[in-house]
Amino acid sequence: MLISLSELLRFKIADARGQKVPLRDLASIISDDYPPITGLFWRQKKTRFFLSWEAVTAVDVTARQIVVRALNEGSSSSSCAQGEAFLKDEVLDALIIDLPNRRTTRANDLWLEVNDKNLVLRGVDTSGQAIFRRLLRGKVGTKPPPEFTDWKQIEFLRGDPHAAQDGAGYRRGITTLQPAEIAALSEALPYLHAAELLVLLPDPLAADVLEAMSDERELQVFEELAEEQRIRLLSLMAPDAAADLVAGLHPEETRRCLEQLPARQSERIIELLRYPEDSVGGAMTNDVVFAPVSLTIGEAREYLRERMKEPDFIHFIYVVADESSRVLRGVLSLRELLVSGAEVPLEQVMKKQVMTLEPLASAAAAAYQLLGSHLAALPVIAKDRRLLGAMTIDAAVALTAPNSWRSQAPRVFS
Amino acid sequence: MNYKLTEKQQSDMEQAEDEATSVAATLPTRRQSFRGGIRMNLRGRSVRLRGLKRQPTGIWRWLAVLGPGLIAASAGNDAGGIATYSSTGAQYGYNLIWVMLVITVSLAIVQEMCARLGAATGRGLLDLIRERFGLGWASFAVGVILIANGGLIVSEFIGIGAAAELFGLNKYIVIPLAAATVWYLVVLGSYAQVEKIFLLMTLVFFAYPIAVFLAKPDWHAVLSGAVIPKIQRNPEYITLLVALIGTTITPYMQLFQQSSVVERGAARRHYGTERIDAYAGSIFSNLMSIFMIIATAATLHQVGQTEIASAADAARALEPVAGHSAGLIFGIGLFGASMLAAAVLPLATSYAISEAFGFAKGVNLDFRRARIFFGLFTGLILFGSILALIPNLPVIQLLVGVQVLNGALLPIILLFVLFLINDVNLTGELKNTRFYNFLGWGTFALVTGAVVLMFGTQILNVLGFDLFGKH
Numbered sequence: 060m061l062i063s064l065s066e067l068l069r070f071k072i073a074d075a076r077g078q079k080v081p082l083r084d085l086a087s088i089i090s091d092d093y094p095p096i097t098g099l100f101w102r103q104k105k106t107r108f109f110l111s112w113e114a115v116t117a118v119d120v121t122a123r124q125i126v127v128r129a130l131n132e133g134s135s136s137s138s139c140a141q142g143e144a145f146l147k148d149e150v151l152d153a154l155i156i157d158l159p160n161r162r163t164t165r166a167n168d169l170w171l172e173v174n175d176k177n178l179v180l181r182g183v184d185t186s187g188q189a190i191f192r193r194l195l196r197g198k199v200g201t202k203p204p205p206e207f208t209d210w211k212q213i214e215f216l217r218g219d220p221h222a223a224q225d226g227a228g229y230r231r232g233i234t235t236l237q238p239a240e241i242a243a244l245s246e247a248l249p250y251l252h253a254a255e256l257l258v259l260l261p262d263p264l265a266a267d268v269l270e271a272m273s274d275e276r277e278l279q280v281f282e283e284l285a286e287e288q289r290i291r292l293l294s295l296m297a298p299d300a301a302a303d304l305v306a307g308l309h310p311e312e313t314r315r316c317l318e319q320l321p322a323r324q325s326e327r328i329i330e331l332l333r334y335p336e337d338s339v340g341g342a343m344t345n346d347v348v349f350a351p352v353s354l355t356i357g358e359a360r361e362y363l364r365e366r367m368k369e370p371d372f373i374h375f376i377y378v379v380a381d382e383s384s385r386v387l388r389g390v391l392s393l394r395e396l397l398v399s400g401a402e403v404p405l406e407q408v409m410k411k412q413v414m415t416l417e418p419l420a421s422a423a424a425a426a427y428q429l430l431g432s433h434l435a436a437l438p439v440i441a442k443d444r445r446l447l448g449a450m451t452i453d454a455a456v457a458l459t460a461p462n463s464w465r466s467q468a469p470r471v472f473s
Numbered sequence: 474m475n476y477k478l479t480e481k482q483q484s485d486m487e488q489a490e491d492e493a494t495s496v497a498a499t500l501p502t503r504r505q506s507f508r509g510g511i512r513m514n515l516r517g518r519s520v521r522l523r524g525l526k527r528q529p530t531g532i533w534r535w536l537a538v539l540g541p542g543l544i545a546a547s548a549g550n551d552a553g554g555i556a557t558y559s560s561t562g563a564q565y566g567y568n569l570i571w572v573m574l575v576i577t578v579s580l581a582i583v584q585e586m587c588a589r590l591g592a593a594t595g596r597g598l599l600d601l602i603r604e605r606f607g608l609g610w611a612s613f614a615v616g617v618i619l620i621a622n623g624g625l626i627v628s629e630f631i632g633i634g635a636a637a638e639l640f641g642l643n644k645y646i647v648i649p650l651a652a653a654t655v656w657y658l659v660v661l662g663s664y665a666q667v668e669k670i671f672l673l674m675t676l677v678f679f680a681y682p683i684a685v686f687l688a689k690p691d692w693h694a695v696l697s698g699a700v701i702p703k704i705q706r707n708p709e710y711i712t713l714l715v716a717l718i719g720t721t722i723t724p725y726m727q728l729f730q731q732s733s734v735v736e737r738g739a740a741r742r743h744y745g746t747e748r749i750d751a752y753a754g755s756i757f758s759n760l761m762s763i764f765m766i767i768a769t770a771a772t773l774h775q776v777g778q779t780e781i782a783s784a785a786d787a788a789r790a791l792e793p794v795a796g797h798s799a800g801l802i803f804g805i806g807l808f809g810a811s812m813l814a815a816a817v818l819p820l821a822t823s824y825a826i827s828e829a830f831g832f833a834k835g836v837n838l839d840f841r842r843a844r845i846f847f848g849l850f851t852g853l854i855l856f857g858s859i860l861a862l863i864p865n866l867p868v869i870q871l872l873v874g875v876q877v878l879n880g881a882l883l884p885i886i887l888l889f890v891l892f893l894i895n896d897v898n899l900t901g902e903l904k905n906t907r908f909y910n911f912l913g914w915g916t917f918a919l920v921t922g923a924v925v926l927m928f929g930t931q932i933l934n935v936l937g938f939d940l941f942g943k944h
Contacts, residue, residue, distance in 0.1 A: 152603055152611075154831075165603070165831025185831055187845065193608050218594075249595035250740060275738035279595075282742055 061181065061203045062120060064146055064169040065193045072101055072110075073124045074131075082125060083107070084147040086139045087180055090228035092211045096171070096178040097143060099125065101133075109136035118173050142228035146180070149217065154252060155183060156214040158232050161240055163247045166215075168193060170203050182207040220254035220283045231259050238264060242271035245280065254283035262288070266295035269304070278307045290319045297371050298324065299344040299454070302331035330447075339425045340418035342458060343439045345448035346370040349377040352388045356408060357401030372451050374435045378409045385446045387438060389413060415440045418447055426455035550678060550761060551814040552632025552807060553625060553879075556872035557720045558762050559787040561713060562769025564779050565705075567690075567698030572714060573763050574699060576721045579916040581755035583887065586894045586905070586913060587727045588751040591734030592744045593903040598731045598886075599829035601893050611829050614889060621724045621882045622822045624875040626857035629818065632811035634861055635784035635868055639804035645862060652858035655816045656851065660836055668816070674809025677802050680794045681764040687793035690771035708930045715927045716873050718920055719880025721759065725818065727886055728825055741903055765790070781869050819853035881928070884921040891917060 064085075071079045086098040086109075098111050110133040117126040144150055146169060155166050167189035172179045184207045192200040214233045223229060233241060233256060241260070245253035245268070257265045257280055269277055269292055281289060281304060293301050293316055305313045305328060317325050327345050334340025348367055350359045359376070367373050376396055380386040389409030399408045414432055416425045416439045429437050429450055436449040550558070561569050587598065594601060599618070603611035633651045634644035658667050704710075730751065739747045769790040773781070781787050788803030820836075823846050827834035833843040840847050891913050894905050905913060 152608060162833065164833075165829075167608075167831060187830070187832070190608065190612075190830055194612055218596075249600075249735070250738070251595050279738050279740045282740060 060120065060173045061170050062173055063184065063189075063192065063197075063201070063203070064151060064171060065189075066197050066201065067171065068147060069123065069197065071124045072099060072127055072130065074127050074129045076129065078130050079124070080130065084145045085178070086143045087146055087150075088142055088228060089144045089150065089180070089215060090142060090230055093172075094180040094210065096146075096180070097140070099127075100136075100145075101130075106135050107137045108133040110134075112178070115176050117176050118178060120173060144215075144228065150215055154216055154218070154248065155185075156216070156233065156244055156248075156256075157183075157185065157208050158212045158214060158236070159208075161236070161244060163244060170207050180210050182209045183213050184208075214256075214259075216248070216252045216255050218249060218251045218255065220251060220258050221285070222255060223258045224285070229259050234260055234264060238267035239271045241268045246273060246276055250276070250279045251283060254280045257284065258288065262291045263295055266292045270296055270300040274303065274307070277304060282308070282312075286315075286319075289316060293328075294321050294324045297344055298327035298331055298346045299342070302328045306332060306336070334418055337422050338418060339416045339420045339422050339439055339450055340447065342422040342426070342454045343416075343418070343448040343450045344370075344372055344454070346372065347377060347438075347446070347449045348373050348375075349379045349382075349385065349446060350405060351381050352378050352406055352409075353381075354405050355401065356396060356399045356403050356405060359396060359405055360401070363396075372436060372449060375438075375449070377438055377446050377449070378405050379446055386444045387413065387415070387440050387446045390438065413438060416450055417442075422450075422454075423458055425450055426458040429455040430459065550675075550758070550765065551625075551629060551810045552635065553628040553872045553876050554720045554762065555632075555765065555787060555807065555810075556628075556781070556869045557713075557716045557876045558765040559769045559773075559790060560781050560869060560873055561717060562766040562790070563773040563781050563786075564713065565710070566770040566774040567695050567767065568703045568705075569713070569717065570695065570698040570763060570766060571700060571702045572717055573721070573759055573766065575919070576718060577756060577759040578912070579919065580722050580759060581752050582909065582912045582916055583722055583727060583890065584730050584755050585748055585751040586890055586909070587730040588734045588739075588747045589744065589903050590890065590894050590900065591731035592739045592747055593741045593900040595735055595740070597735060597825055597828055598728050598889070598893075599825045601899065602889050603829045605893060605896065605899070606889075610889075614886070615826050615829060617882050617885050618724060618728060618822060618825065621879050622818050623853065623856060624878050625723070625725065626815065626818050626822075626853050627860045628872050628875045629811045629815040630857045630861035631866065631868055631872060632784075632807050633815065636804045636808035636811065639784055639788065639800045639807070648858050648861050651812065651815065652854050655812065655819075656854055659816055659820055659850070660847070668813065671809045671813045674805050675813065677806040678761065678810070680791050680802055680806075681761065681768050684768040684791050684794040685764050685771065688768060688771035688775075690767055690775075695767060708927070708934060711923065711927045711930060712877055713873070715880040715923050716876040717880075718923060719878065719883060720876035721762065722883055722916075722920070723876075723879050724883055724886040725821070725879075727890060729817075729821055732821065732825065741901070744903060768793075783868060787869070815854070815857065819850050819857070822853060823847075823849040877927075880920070881924050884917060884924060887913075887917045887920065 067085070068082055070082045072082050073079045080101040080103060082099060083102050084100040085096050086100070087094040087096050096112055098109055099115070100110075101108050108130075110127060110130070114127045114129070114132050115125055116128060119126055139145055151166055151169060153166050154163055156162070157164055164185045166183045167186065168184040169180060170182045170184060172181045184204060186204050186207070188200040188204060211230075212232065214230055217227060219227075233244075236244075241256065241264075245256055248256065253276065257268060260268060265288075269281065272280065281292075284292070293305065296304070301324070305316055308316065317329060320328070330345055331340065331343070334343075346369070348363060348370055350362055354362060363376065374393055376391050376393065377387060378389040378391065380388055389406070389411045390413050391405065391409045395408050414428075414434070414437055416428070416437050418439050418441065425437070429452065434452075436451040438449050439447045441447055590598070590601065596604075599611060599614060602614045630648050630652065634648050637644045637647035734747055737747075769781075769787070772790045772792060773779075773786070778786070778789075784803065784807060785800055788800045791799040791803050794802075824834055826832075826849060827843070827846045830845075832845040834846040835843065838846070891905075891910075894900055894913070895910070897904050
């Protein structure tokens with residue numbers, strides 16, 4: 060049998076000696092699929108008392124009471140155990156994420172299942188009917204709506220980015236969504252909730268979500284994270300995205316982040332930060348894949364196997380004179396690397412006439428040049444033809460698409 | 474998709490601390506051919522990094538704050554505001570300027586508290602009321618906001634009708650047309666672009682400060698009215714006082730102030746600029762209101778016209794600067810300000826209510842997915858425009874009456890704001906200081922006192938008692 064929390068909160072707790080007190084709240088392990096109720100709370104003379112659910116002997120819906128062994132078994136307590144949450148004070152009325160419908164909404168009521176003496180949280184009622192039910196104190200809408208949202212498909216947030224580190228329980232169903240979907244959801248949340256959401260994710264996913272957020276939201280959320288997590292995420296982000304992010308921080312914080320990052324990532328970010336924001340250098344990524352011209356296709360495959368694990372952009376392989384000078388000699392596509400014979404030298408397969416960009420040229424003009432070239436990226440080279448990075452189609456779209464469309468544009472290399 | 478760290482990433486992160494000097498060795502030494510950004514010392518090496526911009530200082534900082542503040546001040550005086558300030562100037566001359574100075578302090582305090590609440594929590598006012606006080610209180614607050622904003626929406630359409638009449642147009646055609654246009658622009662069109670035109674139209678209200686100087690008011694009397702409180706013991710005075718409070722510290726302004734801070738993405742770590750913004754906005758908007766009172770006092774009150782019955786009467790305050798075109802100039806400003814508010818008020822009200830109750834919201838959604846949101850928005854526009862079409866409305870009295878209603882509902886919203894800003898679990902370090910609490914609760918007492926006095930005198934009058942005796 061299903062009963063709403065708002066209805067249940069009008070129940071009394073009664074013991075064998077006939078003593079009765081109004082039920083004030085319920086505690087539950089909300090990280091479970093269908094969280095069992097673990098304790099009940101009531102208030103007497105301004106003190107909040109807790110009684111474990113083990114002391115409950117029956118849930119009498121007809122008499123509207125929860126029967127317990129003895130109320131004097133209860134102890135004064137104003138907080139839940141670790142991993143538990145108050146259903147009334149914390150979950151009811153809170154912002155929640157409805158995962159199947161990819162939307163944020165409010166828990167207007169909760170539905171619990173009474174099974175003998177056990178009580179289990181089944182789902183969340185987000186309907187307008189739930190509001191009327193509560194305002195009219197159960198005079199209307201006492202039956203569960205045909206489709207309330209199953210608790211398994213809910214992510215409940217507290218609005219506290221540090222709650223997860225402090226041991227609060229979460230379902231973490233959000234981790235099943237794609238980064239762009241999580242980023243879109245986080246835009247609809249208050250920034251503290253969005254930061255809390257990021258804390259729940261594994262770092263590589265969180266880094267992708269950060270990259271997919273709007274610039275303002277990304278910065279706002281990033282600043283709420285603990286310093287260790289900030290460093291972990293920055294080191295996992297694409298260098299161009301990380302450079303844009305740290306550029307928005309307070310200079311002192313930028314310095315602290317850059318000093319703590321792994322040297323390779325820090326170096327890449329600093330390199331990008333040295334170019335103006337509206338220049339090709341400011342828009343390019345310098346995490347590109349390159350191979351020395353002296354290699355054969357087979358050797359290049361071996362050489363690049365490890366190097367291709369990390370960068371987002373691996374569509375083109377830039378062929379350079381040697382690893383230290385990085386003077387650009389040509390370019391070949393990933394397809395050419397895979398289909399060409401292993402013994403063929405790179406020099407024979409690569410295209411030698413390469414369209415290139417200058418790092419201090421206008422980013423907007425270069426974006427149109429790239430779109431006009433119908434290529435996925437153009438390499439950026441210094442005056443001495445040293446390979447600095449590449450401007451990708453993602454950057455070109457971000458620079459040329461109208462604002463309203465930009466956030467919906469697909470990212471090819473992420 | 475695999476979201477585990479690769480071995481390389483793992484080892485990179487572990488080695489990060491041991492590599493403190495390696496980056497410095499590889500930093501390019503070539504000077505870049507661009508300016509901007511700031512120079513910083515990184516791992517012992519000095520580099521200039523783009524994007525790292527210092528906050529503007531000196532005059533630039535003030536210009537950055539004052540520009541938007543000035544525009545907001547000219548647009549903020551909607552139909553109800555203009556009617557109330559004009560009535561005040563015509564009826565009491567310069568005698569109520571001191572009230573505006575007191576209200577300016579109160580407005581700045583209240584707006585700043587709401588901005589702080591928005592930055593500290595990232596949530597709107599109705600959201601916080603729902604989360605902290607529960608559904609019952611949230612529904613009560615929603616009711617208050619619906620009544621206050623519903624009244625204001627009616628007044629905006631009355632303003633549109635009044636502006637139409639100043640242009641010699643039929644208000645029974647213009648009001649429905651304006652309602653349909655506002656609905657279409659917001660729901661199906663690109664309101665953001667058209668908004669700039671309305672905003673531009675409101676700039677004509679800068680004619681008020683010019684009119685003040687051209688009308689050559691008695692500056693001694695102005696100064697005296699500003700610093701010496703002259704309290705009159707009559708119910709009309711008290712009612713206009715509440716209207717002045719209601720139109721200056723409107724409940725919807727608290728709601729919007731907080732929402733706009735949330736929307737701008739202001740976070741608690743960067744709250745400083747928001748505070749200056751809130752103060753500057755309040756001061757500018759009230760400065761413009763004071764100019765309206767002085768201009769009306771120097772033109773209408775001076776020649777013995779103490780009653781303002783129509784928009785044409787109110788427009789005469791601009792005669793020193795616009796001559797015979799005063800009506801036209803006033804009409805343009807009134808139309809722009811009213812159209813701005815007629816779109817923003819229903820939209821923001823629908824957003825806030827949908828958010829508080831967890832309903833789907835947003836003009837980019839399909840009507841079927843956000844029925845309540847669109848229903849509220851459409852309902853509020855219909856409500857406002859239909860009531861404004863009632864024939865022979867006493868326009869100015871009605872506009873002032875709506876401000877009185879807003880003033881009467883203000884203490885309820887103020888009380889929520891004061892409780893929330895003092896909740897340390899919500900606001901943390903941005904909690905009210907004792908000084909702010911003194912001013913905040915002082916404002917609450919002032920507003921509540923004025924409202925109680927107004928209702929008290931009116932009830933006693935009905936019962937046959939005259940609280941102030943003969944005057």
